[in-house]
Amino acid sequence: MVSGDAGYVVHEGCDHIFFVGFLGAGKSTLARNLGSLFHRSHVDTDRLVERLLGKSVSEVFAEDGEGAFRDAETGELAALARRKSLLVSCGGGIVERSKNCGLMHEMGVVVYLEGDLADSLRQIRCPERRPDLGSNAHAAAVLTRRRPLYEEAADITVDIRNKTFEQVALESGGLLWERGLL
Ligand SMILES: Nc1ncnc2c1ncn2[C@@H]1O[C@H](COP(=O)(O)OP(=O)(O)OP(=O)(O)O)[C@@H](O)[C@H]1O
Ligand SMILES: O=C(O)C1=C[C@@H](O)[C@@H](O)[C@H](O)C1
Ligand SMILES: [Mg+2]
Numbered sequence: 001m002v003s004g005d006a007g008y009v010v011h012e013g014c015d016h017i018f019f020v021g022f023l024g025a026g027k028s029t030l031a032r033n034l035g036s037l038f039h040r041s042h043v044d045t046d047r048l049v050e051r052l053l054g055k056s057v058s059e060v061f062a063e064d065g066e067g068a069f070r071d072a073e074t075g076e077l078a079a080l081a082r083r084k085s086l087l088v089s090c091g092g093g094i095v096e097r098s099k100n101c102g103l104m105h106e107m108g109v110v111v112y113l114e115g116d117l118a119d120s121l122r123q124i125r126c127p128e129r130r131p132d133l134g135s136n137a138h139a140a141a142v143l144t145r146r147r148p149l150y151e152e153a154a155d156i157t158v159d160i161r162n163k164t165f166e167q168v169a170l171e172s173g174g175l176l177w178e179r180g181l182l
Contacts, residue, residue, distance in 0.1 A: 014107035016086045017181060020150055021113035022143050023092040023133055024120035026165055030113065031089035033169045038182045044089045048076040057091075058132065070097060077103050092132075095149040104153065109181060111172060112154035115161050117143055123165075 017040075019027040028044050035042035046057050049072045053060055060069045073091055077100055080086060088108075094100050104110050117140050124130055133139050151157070156179075158172045176182040 014081055015084065015181075016080060016088050016104075016108035017176065018088045018090055018094075018104045018108060018110045019113060020090050020094055020104075020110055020153055021092070021160070022115065022117075022120050022146065022150075023130065023139070024124040025092075025113040025115055025160060026123055026168055027089040027092075027113055029165050030169055030172060031087040033165070034173055034176075034182065035087045037169070037173065040085055040087050040182070042087045042089070043080070045073055045076055045094065046091045049073050049091075052076060061132070074100055074103070081107055093146075095146060095153050101149075101153045105155075109155040110153050111176070112150045112157045113160045113168065113172075114150065114154075114157050115159070119160055119162070 017031075017034075019031050021027055028046075031042045031044070034040065049060065049069065050056055052072055052075075053064075053068075055063070057069065060072070070093070073094065074097060077090075077094070080088065081103075090104075094104075101110075117136065120133075120139070120143075121127065121136070124133065127133055134142075156172075156175055158168060158175065160168050163171070173182065
């Protein structure tokens with residue numbers, strides 16, 4: 001990214017914005033909402049993988065295993081290099097592979113929705129339909145292990161604790177706008 005003569009920001013190459021964070025943090029809702037507000041296209045890596053493999057994420061995990069899901073996820077992420085100016089909501093485990101973090105930084109900026117397990121549980125309306133969340137103890141352990149990975153990946157961090165989707169959208173939109181990214 002460089003500054004243009006008139007002081008505005010000129011994006012060179014890929015200028016995607018990636019939203020990362022734990023399950024239920026609100027990544028998909030935020031990327032969709034900002035997309036409508038700022039007329040930017042939105043894609044979701046979980047939906048891209050489902051379209052590629054022709055089945056739901058939970059079916060992929062059950063029938064093909066997590067490795068197959070992660071391979072498809074990395075492939076779909078890398079393919080975004082051919083597109084421009086996307087708002088990308090990522091699967092909660094995108095930071096599990098350091099290659100994915102490298103790809104995101106090559107293609108744009110990473111926004112981390114930072115919260116606690118309580119924020120995910122508050123937002124996920126039907127936890128029984130989210131087998132990937134597992135028991136609260138399991139989810140808490142995964143979040144503890146992943147937190148440093150999210151922090152390392154983050155260019156911008158938004159604290160989502162006890163905030164509504166609207167508050168998070170306003171705050172993130174403001175942070176991205178003032179940096180010339182939206
Ligand atoms: N406008 C809304 N009002 C209330 N609840 C909502 C709204 N939008 C989404 N939710 C609920 O909040 C949960 C988390 O939102 P969202 O799907 O955006 O998070 P995510 O970080 O993308 O989660 P995932 O890990 O499932 O990809 C969803 O399970 C959904 O049921
Ligand atoms: O946190 C995770 O590991 C996952 C989160 C979902 O978005 C999906 O990408 C999948 O269920 C794995
Ligand atoms: Mg999502």
